[in-house]
Amino acid sequence: MSLVVDSIVKKFERFPALNGVSLEAPQGAFLALVGPSGSGKTTLLRILGGLEFPDSGSVRFADLNWLDVPARDRRAGFVFQQYALFKHMTVEKNIAFGLTVRTKKLRPPKEEIARRVEELLALVQLEGYNKRYPSQLSGGQKQRVALARALAIEPRMLLLDEPFGALDAKVRKELRGWLRSIHERMGITTVFVTHDQEEAFALADLVAVMNAGKIEQYGTPADVRRAPKTPFVADFLEIHAGI
Amino acid sequence: MRFRRYPTQDHPLTRIGLSLIAIGVVTLFLLLPLATVFTEALRQGFAMAWDALKDPDARAAVRLTLLTAAIAVPLNAIFGIAASWAIAKFDFRGKQFLTTLIDLPFSISPVVSGLIYVLIFGLQGWFGESLRDANIKIIFALPGIVLATIFVTFPFVARELIPLMEDQGRDEEEAATSLGVAGNRDSDPQIPSRMALRGRHRRDAPALKANPCLWSSTPSSKSSSASRR
Ligand SMILES: Nc1ncnc2c1ncn2[C@@H]1O[C@H](COP(=O)(O)OP(=O)(O)OP(=O)(O)O)[C@@H](O)[C@H]1O
Ligand SMILES: [Mg+2]
Numbered sequence: 001m002s003l004v005v006d007s008i009v010k011k012f013e014r015f016p017a018l019n020g021v022s023l024e025a026p027q028g029a030f031l032a033l034v035g036p037s038g039s040g041k042t043t044l045l046r047i048l049g050g051l052e053f054p055d056s057g058s059v060r061f062a063d064l065n066w067l068d069v070p071a072r073d074r075r076a077g078f079v080f081q082q083y084a085l086f087k088h089m090t091v092e093k094n095i096a097f098g099l100t101v102r103t104k105k106l107r108p109p110k111e112e113i114a115r116r117v118e119e120l121l122a123l124v125q126l127e128g129y130n131k132r133y134p135s136q137l138s139g140g141q142k143q144r145v146a147l148a149r150a151l152a153i154e155p156r157m158l159l160l161d162e163p164f165g166a167l168d169a170k171v172r173k174e175l176r177g178w179l180r181s182i183h184e185r186m187g188i189t190t191v192f193v194t195h196d197q198e199e200a201f202a203l204a205d206l207v208a209v210m211n212a213g214k215i216e217q218y219g220t221p222a223d224v225r226r227a228p229k230t231p232f233v234a235d236f237l238e239i240h241a242g243i
Numbered sequence: 244m245r246f247r248r249y250p251t252q253d254h255p256l257t258r259i260g261l262s263l264i265a266i267g268v269v270t271l272f273l274l275l276p277l278a279t280v281f282t283e284a285l286r287q288g289f290a291m292a293w294d295a296l297k298d299p300d301a302r303a304a305v306r307l308t309l310l311t312a313a314i315a316v317p318l319n320a321i322f323g324i325a326a327s328w329a330i331a332k333f334d335f336r337g338k339q340f341l342t343t344l345i346d347l348p349f350s351i352s353p354v355v356s357g358l359i360y361v362l363i364f365g366l367q368g369w370f371g372e373s374l375r376d377a378n379i380k381i382i383f384a385l386p387g388i389v390l391a392t393i394f395v396t397f398p399f400v401a402r403e404l405i406p407l408m409e410d411q412g413r414d415e416e417e418a419a420t421s422l423g424v425a426g427n428r429d430s431d432p433q434i435p436s437r438m439a440l441r442g443r444h445r446r447d448a449p450a451l452k453a454n455p456c457l458w459s460s461t462p463s464s465k466s467s468s469a470s471r472r
Contacts, residue, residue: 049421050420050421051417051420051421071420071421072420072421072422072423072424072425073423074421075423076421077421078417078418078421080414080417080418082414084414084415084417084418085415085418086415086418086419087415097419097422098422098423101419101422101423101424102423149418149422150421150422153422153423
């Protein structure tokens with residue numbers, strides 16, 4: 001069930017957003033994508049989620065040709081930068097959504113869904129928020145609902161696009177530790193996009209430093225720190241270490 | 244204290260001046276004509292006005308208006324929703340063209356569209372003779388009035404919906420897809436151009452099929468400058 005991304009190229013019009021991206025990660029890995037704005041992080045994540053298709057290259061995951069699996073069948077839990085919660089649904093409806101839309105054959109019974117929603121609310125520490133609407137939540141709470149919604153479908157892969165981007169440093173730290181513990185408990189292969197290299201290095205097993213549609217360096221946080229492969233990576237680490 | 248204003252608030256004189264101009268225009272061009280209609284209609288009392296409504300001609304006029312609306316409104320709602328869905332949610336070739344077409348009724352004078360209408364369906368027009376031979380009456384008949392009304396009012400639905408749909412964005416739809424909702428986004432990555440032609444996914448095939456109706460909807464002989472912007 002490892003993830004193998006091989007030579008992905010994706011062009012918008014003529015502009016290459018991804019220019020030959022390859023990486024491998026073992027099952028259950030926590031992988032961070034870092035890099036400057038416009039380097040292609042979101043594009044890669046969307047390809048993994050099936051929301052975008054590459055012009056060439058391949059992805060293997062769960063022993064499947066992942067690109068042939070339609071987005072709806074991938075069971076890839078996607079947490080969007082802008083939350084993308086369903087505004088017209090309560091928190092519990094949002095979380096249950098991925099289960100209630102299943103065909104009758106695959107849909108768990110009502111009580112089971114309700115039980116799972118409660119479990120997830122407890123997990124994201126939002127017990128008692130069942131009947132709230134997204135507009136009645138703070139940014140961090142919305143983020144956690146979005147995560148619970150993604151987890152409800154028992155994802156095979158968790159994709160997070162700068163999930164803590166809009167939050168202040170303190171809440172970020174809190175959620176970060178908590179995300180890591182969820183990952184440890186569930187062991188879902190997780191790809192995490194962030195601007196914040198400190199966050200990436202603190203959280204991830206593997207870090208990919210991206211620049212202009214390419215991966216400059218890929219390895220464990222310790223390796224990347226110790227031996228930056230290119231001047232770009234060294235620069236990137238330095239600039240961001242200063243902040 | 245006396246001069247405390249919000250930073251974005253204008254000087255009181257500016258505000259009063261602008262308000263007066265706005266009120267003046269609304270009164271002159273909207274309220275006065277409306278008031279005139281009522282005063283003229285009721286000049287000789289309610290009973291007289293009521294009697295006038297019993298006149299067969301008046302009744303036919305009312306019936307015709309209602310019938311036209313009953314046909315035009317649902318059709319415009321369907322085409323309008325289909326077109327705005329296609330424009331707001333998908334990228335395809337000719338999108339800009341479609342947007343322009345939708346605005347066309349606003350930019351063409353109804354007099355001109357009426358003329359074109361006569362040129363196409365009138366006796367001397369393109370289809371005039373064959374229509375007459377087939378005994379189909381379009382111009383100066385119900386079909387013509389309905390077509391004209393649809394043409395003139397077409398942009399209203401789409402113009403309201405497109406900004407709303409664009410504002411909602413595709414995020415929630417993408418979230419729904421990743422949560423397993425079927426029917427969203429084509430799963431075949433190999434045919435982006437065909438997807439573009441089809442409007443990217445199956446569901447808007449009807450939208451694009453419906454659109455030719457927009458192009459063939461026909462301008463009117465009856466020109467009502469009131470419905471122009
Ligand atoms: N739909 C699109 N159409 C055209 N160009 C796009 C599109 N999506 C992304 N791009 C371009 O592809 C490049 C990579 O974009 P991407 O969103 O992957 O960057 P990113 O690394 O996530 O940046 P950020 O950190 O700012 O979110 C950018 O230069 C962007 O302008
Ligand atoms: Mg991004």
